Amino acid sequence: MTARTRFCGGLLRISRALRTVALSLVTGCVFSVHASFGAVHGDNDTSHSSGHGTHTKTHNTTYPATRAFPVLTVNYDHVRKPFEISLWILLASLMKLGFHYIPRVSSVVPESCVLIVVGLLVGGLIRLLGETLPVLDTQLFFLCLLPPIILDAGYFLPTRPFTENLGTILVFAVVGTVWNSFFIGVVLYGVCQIEGEQLAAVDLLACLLFGSIASAVDPVAVLAVFEEIHINELLHILVFGESLLNDAVTVVLYHLFEEFASEGQVTVVDACLGMVCFFVVAFGGILVGTVFGLVAAVTSRFTAHSRVIEPLFVFLYSYMAYLSAEVFHLSGIMALIACGVVMRPYVEANISHKSYTTVKNVLKMWSSVSETLIFIFLGVSTVAGPHSWNWAFVIITIFLCLISRVMGVVGLTFIINKFRMVKLTGKDQFIVAYGGLRGAIAFSLAFLLPSDHFPMKNMFLTAIITLIFFTVFVQGMTIRPLVDLLAVKKKKQTKFTINEEIHSQFINHMLSGIENVCGHYGHHHWRDKLSRFNKYYVKKWLIAGERSQEPQLISFYNKLELKQALLVAESGSAANIGPGLSSAALLSAQSQKQRTVMKNISKEREEEIRKILRANLQKTRQRLHSYNRHTLVLEEEDEWSTVQLRRQRVELEKRMTHYLTVSASGWDSPPVRRARFQSVKSTWPNPVLQLAFLPSTWS
Amino acid sequence: MGTSQSVEMQQNFQDLAENTGFSLEQVRNLYKRFKYLAKDEDTLSKASFETISDLAENPIKNQIINAFFDKRNFGNYEKGTVSEISFEQFLTVMSFFRPLGQDVKQEDKEKIRREKLHFLFNMHDKDGSGTITLDEYRRVVEELVSSSGTTESETAKVIADAAMLEVMNVTMEEMGAHDGINFEDFFKILKGFELESRMHVRFLNMDTTTMNCRK
Numbered sequence: 001m002t003a004r005t006r007f008c009g010g011l012l013r014i015s016r017a018l019r020t021v022a023l024s025l026v027t028g029c030v031f032s033v034h035a036s037f038g039a040v041h042g043d044n045d046t047s048h049s050s051g052h053g054t055h056t057k058t059h060n061t062t063y064p065a066t067r068a069f070p071v072l073t074v075n076y077d078h079v080r081k082p083f084e085i086s087l088w089i090l091l092a093s094l095m096k097l098g099f100h101y102i103p104r105v106s107s108v109v110p111e112s113c114v115l116i117v118v119g120l121l122v123g124g125l126i127r128l129l130g131e132t133l134p135v136l137d138t139q140l141f142f143l144c145l146l147p148p149i150i151l152d153a154g155y156f157l158p159t160r161p162f163t164e165n166l167g168t169i170l171v172f173a174v175v176g177t178v179w180n181s182f183f184i185g186v187v188l189y190g191v192c193q194i195e196g197e198q199l200a201a202v203d204l205l206a207c208l209l210f211g212s213i214a215s216a217v218d219p220v221a222v223l224a225v226f227e228e229i230h231i232n233e234l235l236h237i238l239v240f241g242e243s244l245l246n247d248a249v250t251v252v253l254y255h256l257f258e259e260f261a262s263e264g265q266v267t268v269v270d271a272c273l274g275m276v277c278f279f280v281v282a283f284g285g286i287l288v289g290t291v292f293g294l295v296a297a298v299t300s301r302f303t304a305h306s307r308v309i310e311p312l313f314v315f316l317y318s319y320m321a322y323l324s325a326e327v328f329h330l331s332g333i334m335a336l337i338a339c340g341v342v343m344r345p346y347v348e349a350n351i352s353h354k355s356y357t358t359v360k361n362v363l364k365m366w367s368s369v370s371e372t373l374i375f376i377f378l379g380v381s382t383v384a385g386p387h388s389w390n391w392a393f394v395i396i397t398i399f400l401c402l403i404s405r406v407m408g409v410v411g412l413t414f415i416i417n418k419f420r421m422v423k424l425t426g427k428d429q430f431i432v433a434y435g436g437l438r439g440a441i442a443f444s445l446a447f448l449l450p451s452d453h454f455p456m457k458n459m460f461l462t463a464i465i466t467l468i469f470f471t472v473f474v475q476g477m478t479i480r481p482l483v484d485l486l487a488v489k490k491k492k493q494t495k496f497t498i499n500e501e502i503h504s505q506f507i508n509h510m511l512s513g514i515e516n517v518c519g520h521y522g523h524h525h526w527r528d529k530l531s532r533f534n535k536y537y538v539k540k541w542l543i544a545g546e547r548s549q550e551p552q553l554i555s556f557y558n559k560l561e562l563k564q565a566l567l568v569a570e571s572g573s574a575a576n577i578g579p580g581l582s583s584a585a586l587l588s589a590q591s592q593k594q595r596t597v598m599k600n601i602s603k604e605r606e607e608e609i610r611k612i613l614r615a616n617l618q619k620t621r622q623r624l625h626s627y628n629r630h631t632l633v634l635e636e637e638d639e640w641s642t643v644q645l646r647r648q649r650v651e652l653e654k655r656m657t658h659y660l661t662v663s664a665s666g667w668d669s670p671p672v673r674r675a676r677f678q679s680v681k682s683t684w685p686n687p688v689l690q691l692a693f694l695p696s697t698w699s
Numbered sequence: 700m701g702t703s704q705s706v707e708m709q710q711n712f713q714d715l716a717e718n719t720g721f722s723l724e725q726v727r728n729l730y731k732r733f734k735y736l737a738k739d740e741d742t743l744s745k746a747s748f749e750t751i752s753d754l755a756e757n758p759i760k761n762q763i764i765n766a767f768f769d770k771r772n773f774g775n776y777e778k779g780t781v782s783e784i785s786f787e788q789f790l791t792v793m794s795f796f797r798p799l800g801q802d803v804k805q806e807d808k809e810k811i812r813r814e815k816l817h818f819l820f821n822m823h824d825k826d827g828s829g830t831i832t833l834d835e836y837r838r839v840v841e842e843l844v845s846s847s848g849t850t851e852s853e854t855a856k857v858i859a860d861a862a863m864l865e866v867m868n869v870t871m872e873e874m875g876a877h878d879g880i881n882f883e884d885f886f887k888i889l890k891g892f893e894l895e896s897r898m899h900v901r902f903l904n905m906d907t908t909t910m911n912c913r914k
Contacts, residue, residue, distance in 0.1 A: 421899060499862050499888045503819070505843055506759065507898055510822075513763040514796055516753040518732055525753070532756065 088134075091122070092372035110476045112224040112375050116469070119379015126380070133384035134377070138444045141377075142326075145370045146441070149220055150333050151318050152367035153244065154340030155359075161237045168416050168424075169238060172432070173245035174278075176408045177215055181253055183404040184397070185211030191396050202456055205261040210460050212253035213446050214401055214467055218439030219243040219333075220371055221468075225437060225476045232489040235428055239435040247333035247441075248282040254445055255329065262453050285331035289338025292321035296339070297346035297542040310355035311362060314347060346542040374440045381443070382465050388458035397463045398470050401438075409433040427486050434479055437471040438464075715787060719794040729793060733786050742783040743767075758842050762822050767792050771821045796899050813886070815898050820885050831880040836862065 076083075095118050100106055105114065126133050162169070185208035192202045222243045226236055256274045296317035303310045318339045325335035348356060409432050417423045424432075446464040451457045483490075512524035712726045721729070736750070737743045748754065748764045757763065768780045773788050781788075795818045823831045823839055837856055865888070880888075 499865055502840060502843065502862060503889060506839065507819075509757055509759045509843070510763060511796070511898065513754055513757045513760060514793075516751050516757070517736075517748070517763070517767075518729070518793075528756075 084134075088373065088376075089369060092369055092376055095376070096368070096372055108477065108480075110225050110228055110472075110480075112221060112371075113473050113476055115372055115375035116379040116382075116472065119376035119381075120383060121379075122376065123380035123383030127383055133380055135381050135384050135447075138448050141374070141440065141444045142332075143323075145374050146220075147319060147322050147332075147336060148363065148366035148370045149223070149374075150244070150322075150336045151315075151340055152363045153219060153223065153240070154337035155314075155318075155344055155363060157337065157341055158233070158237065159341060161233050162241055165234065165237055165241065168420065169241035169245060171412055171416055172238065172242040172409070174249055176242065176412055177212075177217075177246040177249040178253070179408045179411075180215030180401075180404045181208065181212040183211070183407070184214055184400045185209070187400055188393075188396065191392070195392050205257055206454055206456065209254065209257035209261060209449075209454075210397075210446075210463075212250060212257055213442050213460075214397060214438065214464060215404070216246055216250040216438070216442055216445075217243040217436045218441050219247075220374060220441070221437035221439030221472055221476070222435060224371060224375075225472075225479060226435065229480050229483050230491045231431065231483055232491055234422070235431050235435075235488070236491070238428075238432055242432075244333060244337055248278065248285060248331040250441070250445070251329070251331050252278040252281050258449075258453075262450075281329070281331050282334060284328065285325045285334035286338045288325045288330060289321045289335035289340075290342050292317045292324070292335070293339040293342030294542070296343045297350075300347045300350040301542060303351065307352045307355055310351045311358040314343065314359050315362070317343070346539070350542075378440055378443060378468070381447075382469075385447075385461055385465070386458045387462045387465075388456075389462055390459050393459060394463045394466045398467055401467060401471075405436045406433045409436075427488055430486070431479075431483070431488055434475055434482065437475060438468045439472065440468075443468060715790055719790050720797055721790070721794065726790065729790060730786060733789055742785055743789060744783045759839075762839075762842070765825070766818070766822050769821055771827065816886055816889065817882065819898075820882050829881060831885070833860070836880070 092115075095115060096111075099111055099114055123133055185204070188211065189202070189204045189207040192207065217239070219240065222239055226239065252274065256277065260270065296313055299313050299317070300310065303313070318336055321335045321339040322332045325332040351359075409429050413424050413429050413432075442464050443461075446457075446461050449457045449460065454460070508524065508527075512528040515525050712723060712730070715721070716723050716726045719726075733743065736747050738747070745764055745768065748767070754760050754763070765780070767784060767789065768782065770781060773791055784792075795815055820831070823835055825835060837860075840856075840862070
């Protein structure tokens with residue numbers, strides 16, 4: 001019997017896999033057909049219109065055979081461009097869907113790999129049909145596809161670990177990238193000279209430029225892979241932060257070498273100016289972002305009467321920050337990140353609950369689609385792009401990238417560990433080095449190279465593509481088993497407990513107090529000063545109403561309560577009795593103990609509990625951290641109407657008194673109710689609120 | 700200030716460094732700071748802490764100051780408070796904030812963690828009874844919340860209540876038995892909290908220039 005079920009299961013899986021493959025091929029076919037259709041119809045249409053022109057011209061002279069009134073016409077050219085764009089996005093989304101229906105694949109292969117393969121397939125299909133392939137247009141990439149991903153990352157950036165590790169991240173991003181570029185460039189040049197023949201034409205500057213392109217760790221690729229492996233927060237923020245911040249370095253180096261290569265000679269002054277340029281690019285980008293972020297915060301203060309367009313401000317201001325930075329060739333990525341980080345606390349305090357949800361969902365959706373499109377286009381462009389394969393160059397490139405990354409990480413960690421409290425172990429260093437994936441940014445930068453100055457552009461392009469494939473496929477696929485093998489600490493399931501929050505704040509205050517006693521202006525001292533400045537001056541301007549006065553602990557508590565309330569609402573109203581029933585036996589013992597505990601609540605406390613619920617359930621603001629793209633943390637019931645709340649509260653007060661006066665042993669609740677109670681309890685640590693929300697109206 | 704006295708002080712510092720785990724240089728810097736705060740006397744009183752201007756803005760200032768004068772933190776298992784502390788006691792309290800060294804074994808980490816948690820516990824448990832009662836916890840939360848200036852004592856009580864019930868939930872014991880949190884419960888609820896790596900001050904970079912020891 002089991003063999004048969006297994007067989008059926010296998011058959012089912014195969015059929016599902018086939019279905020998805022078929023789906024992708026069909027969509028690919030549709031694409032190519034439309035491409036050709038469009039081409040054909042373009043001609044048809046022009047001939048049609050010219051025919052029409054002659055028709056009218058000859059109208060006066062002769063009365064030609066009347067064409068019947070066209071009931072149904074086809075005019076594809078009219079909608080061609082939007083249609084194709086939508087079709088591509090549809091393909092990307094369908095791929096995302098299909099990916100999760102192939103169970104074994106999704107646990108072994110990261111999504112990015114599958115998407116690149118799909119891109120390859122589609123590209124191959126289009127080429128087979130002899131059509132022109134859409135190439136990853138750099139303008140499209142940098143202006144449309146990249147910003148949503150970066151904004152999503154920046155807006156939901158976990159600021160605490162980021163600022164704590166900022167020094168380390170900066171060192172990795174700046175020094176590490178510079179080291180990588182120069183190492184790869186110089187050694188590659190040496191190798192090219194030794195190799196001779198066609199490689200001898202590659203001069204030093206071209207090699208350095210290639211080095212700078214190849215050395216940039218790509219945020220898109222890192223996000224795509226790291227989000228699936230759930231490593232601990234520290235490593236995640238290190239690699240991810242580095243990939244974001246090295247944009248400034250990459251921009252500067254790229255433009256620097258490009259300028260030098262076109263000019264032909266470098267002077268010391270130029271090199272110094274290059275360094276100055278780096279600071280200008282980085283800080284200029286941050287400044288632009290901060291300005292736009294503050295403006296967005298001020299704007300959000302006045303949106304009380306038009307809640308519907310609140311999310312629009314968030315997106316528009318951020319995008320404007322990005323574009324403004326790009327105008328001056330500043331680092332657009334850093335501007336975007338700065339804008340998101342600055343804007344977030346104030347905007348969130350001002351905008352409505354629904355707008356907050358909208359912002360979050362739209363950002364996740366956009367960035368998800370963007371990422372998918374990028375990878376698919378990468379695959380398609382691989383099939384398209386003019387290639388010039390050179391074994392030695394490519395192999396040496398990959399080899400050098402690996403070596404330089406490892407050397408860079410190890411060397412820098414050695415220096416950094418002298419200044420860090422929590423030292424980076426060997427395992428950490430390995431993950432940081434191994435997680436340095438390259439992606440579409442490198443490809444686009446290589447694509448942007450003007451081929452007149454760089455005759456070996458095709459060779460570069462091929463090498464970059466191979467490098468990207470190598471890092472994404474080999475490193476991306478193997479990092480997950482390696483993480484398990486090395487037993488790297490995974491992400492803790494953070495349960496927000498009030499005690500931890502209280503003590504977190506307590507310790508912060510205590511540490512800054514101790515620092516004051518020592519007279520030492522340390523980390524905590526500045527952090528304290530910043531938060532005080534924030535509270536007294538900035539918040540008054542940027543947050544509307546009385547919310548500017550609310551201390552953090554209280555807002556945290558409200559958030560926690562609301563989250564728990566909504567959790568119960570969801571679990572109760574969704575009537576998930578199933579899991580509860582099965583684990584009923586397991587939980588019954590635990591719940592017995594719980595009940596004895598709760599029996600001892602004195603009358604006064606019961607009264608207090610009721611007052612808590614009455615008072616605090618009115619405040620409805622919810623802020624949750626949802627950094628992972630693939631799982632929007634569950635939440636978002638519709639807003640509770642106060643009437644419903646009041647009704648339920650009356651009900652539950654009745655139940656609570658009844659419950660508390662019945663002895664535990666004599667409790668003889670119907671199995672359904674107990675199961676539901678337990679299913680509620682299993683999702684909820686707080687016994688008080690569990691009591692409160694014994695589902696009454698939902699049974 | 701003859702050489703004999705400085706030699707004696709040197710020996711003293713050596714002993715202190717070994718006992719508390721600070722380096723000799725750090726001990727010397729802290730001594731200079733101690734002297735500055737005490738205005739060249741040999742003991743510190745509570746009044747001298749009041750002179751630190753930055754500390755005035757701290758919401759838990761009083762608890763921090765009291766922690767320095769709490770005998771329980773001196774490692775002697777005594778109770779009660781003193782009104783003046785010597786440099787050795789000052790250093791002992793400071794040693795709770797030493798960062799973890801690089802190669803610290805797991806058992807040592809546990810021990811250090813317990814010590815730091817005990818320090819925190821003592822800060823909450825003002826009357827020295829060995830348990831944190833609901834009232835004491837409430838006061839803690841109130842002080843934290845009071846920094847905003849608005850009188851949110853009602854909500855503060857509420858938060859403290861919820862926190863206490865959370866403790867109950869975690870420890871699964873009869874609340875009525877000891878009407879408060881004892882150290883073991885405290886240890887359990889803060890299990891997920893990486894105290895040993897968060898509760899530290901960077902004595903590493905301190906020297907007299909940054910320590911504001913100028914007369």
